[in-house]
Amino acid sequence: MTKRLLQDQKERFEKLKTPFYYYDTDLLAETLSVIKCETDKHEGWHLHYAVKACANPKVLRQIQQAGFGADCVSGGEIRTCLENGFPADEIVFAGVGKADWEIELALEAGIQYFNVESIPELEVIAEIATRMNKIANVSFRINPDVGAHTHSHITTGLAENKFGIAKEDMLHVIQVAEGLPSVRFVGLHFHIGSQILQMDDFEALCYRINELQDELEAAGIAEVHNINVGGGLGIDYDNPDENPIPDFKSYFETYAKYLKLRPGQRLHFELGRAVVGQCGSLITRCLYIKQAKQKQFVIVDAGMTDLMRPALYGAKHHIQNLTSSIFHHPSSIKYDIVGPICESSDTFAKDYLLPESRRGDLLVIRSVGAYGETMASQYNCRELPQAYTTADM
Numbered sequence: 145m146t147k148r149l150l151q152d153q154k155e156r157f158e159k160l161k162t163p164f165y166y167y168d169t170d171l172l173a174e175t176l177s178v179i180k181c182e183t184d185k186h187e188g189w190h191l192h193y194a195v196k197a198c199a200n201p202k203v204l205r206q207i208q209q210a211g212f213g214a215d216c217v218s219g220g221e222i223r224t225c226l227e228n229g230f231p232a233d234e235i236v237f238a239g240v241g242k243a244d245w246e247i248e249l250a251l252e253a254g255i256q257y258f259n260v261e262s263i264p265e266l267e268v269i270a271e272i273a274t275r276m277n278k279i280a281n282v283s284f285r286i287n288p289d290v291g292a293h294t295h296s297h298i299t300t301g302l303a304e305n306k307f308g309i310a311k312e313d314m315l316h317v318i319q320v321a322e323g324l325p326s327v328r329f330v331g332l333h334f335h336i337g338s339q340i341l342q343m344d345d346f347e348a349l350c351y352r353i354n355e356l357q358d359e360l361e362a363a364g365i366a367e368v369h370n371i372n373v374g375g376g377l378g379i380d381y382d383n384p385d386e387n388p389i390p391d392f393k394s395y396f397e398t399y400a401k402y403l404k405l406r407p408g409q410r411l412h413f414e415l416g417r418a419v420v421g422q423c424g425s426l427i428t429r430c431l432y433i434k435q436a437k438q439k440q441f442v443i444v445d446a447g448m449t450d451l452m453r454p455a456l457y458g459a460k461h462h463i464q465n466l467t468s469s470i471f472h473h474p475s476s477i478k479y480d481i482v483g484p485i486c487e488s489s490d491t492f493a494k495d496y497l498l499p500e501s502r503r504g505d506l507l508v509i510r511s512v513g514a515y516g517e518t519m520a521s522q523y524n525c526r527e528l529p530q531a532y533t534t535a536d537m
């Protein structure tokens with residue numbers, strides 16, 4: 145999605161009620177085909193798209209039709225995926241706190257496997273499966289204790305995080321599973337964090353998995369059908385036009401080079417942000433320009449309820465004024481770009497250079513395809529944002 149294309153949509157955007165998400169499904173198609181091309185080079189490599197990044201039905205359908213499975217973290221996500229064409233056996237289910245009804249739903253539907261995060265959870269899954277007369281496929285999420293160079297709120301693979309089973313306990317949990325007739329142990333699952341741009345973080349994960357696999361082999365546990373390495377590949381938030389498609393080549397090559405799979409073993413990925421992040425924009429309208437003592441504010445009609453990332457993580461998104469395009473007016477004024485919510489953290493950017501902006505101008509907040517719409521809330525009794533795709537324009 146280039147700036148030019150967004151500019152081209154300006155007239156159509158003008159007719160729509162703001163704020164709204166806009167998904168560039170042409171860019172999504174291109175992104176999906178790059179991923180497909182990289183994963184198809186390797187026998188047994190498969191991507192389960194991390195639905196938490198964006199669960200917009202049109203986006204989900206497109207991803208499903210491109211041949212990907214789904215990584216879900218709630219019963220709601222499983223339902224949404226089933227409704228949008230994902231076959232149950234293409235769905236994996238993760239999360240530290242699966243409720244009984246969610247486990248039942250997953251077993252009833254016949255999902256591919258559960259990513260299990262603790263022994264108490266394993267026991268509940270086994271109990272429910274026995275009651276339902278089913279066999280539950282389980283994969284264990286192992287905390288690899290590998291740090292990632294990313295925001296502390298979105299690193300997950302350290303021993304101090306709540307996720308996964310300590311690597312020292314791996315053999316024990318597999319043995320427990322082997323003693324439970326209603327569960328089948330199928331694999332190992334890992335995830336070290338999100339928005340990771342340094343390939344050596346993934347390389348470190350590969351070394352750790354290799355070590356663990358050696359340990360399993362030494363203990364005589366031969367049958368590990370799947371290795372699931374989670375997601376985490378980041379996107380270029382600063383330059384969405386220059387880098388609309390993440391560096392999938394380096395990402396997948398890292399796994400091809402450093403991960404030692406055993407014969408017949410399948411490798412699963414759970415990318416979310418890298419798949420959809422650059423495809424989404426949030427279109428918002430400038431309500432007021434407010435001159436304060438030390439600052440000039442652009443007050444827009446989107447708030448942290450529509451896009452939570454800046455308020456929650458201090459995330460930076462590229463912002464453009466579509467109406468006074470920088471092609472015509474240089475970005476020359478420093479603004480704080482803020483929303484209407486009654487919270488000081490409802491700020492999209494501080495001291496941000498934009499061309500002179502006026503009431504009524506359309507602004508676009510870029511790279512919000514992932515963890516944008518899915519994290520929207522109704523705080524202040526606001527409506528959830530609408531969403532459109534290229535086909536709707």
Ligand code: LLP
Pocket residue numbers: 194197215238298300334335337338339374375376377414415416417418453457514515
């Ligand atoms: N697999 C597991 C087990 C995960 O926990 C996650 C993300 C993914 C896959 C997908 O990760 P991705 O490829 O998208 O990095 N709301 C935050 C991001 C939270 C990520 C949570 N887990 C944000 O807006 O940055």
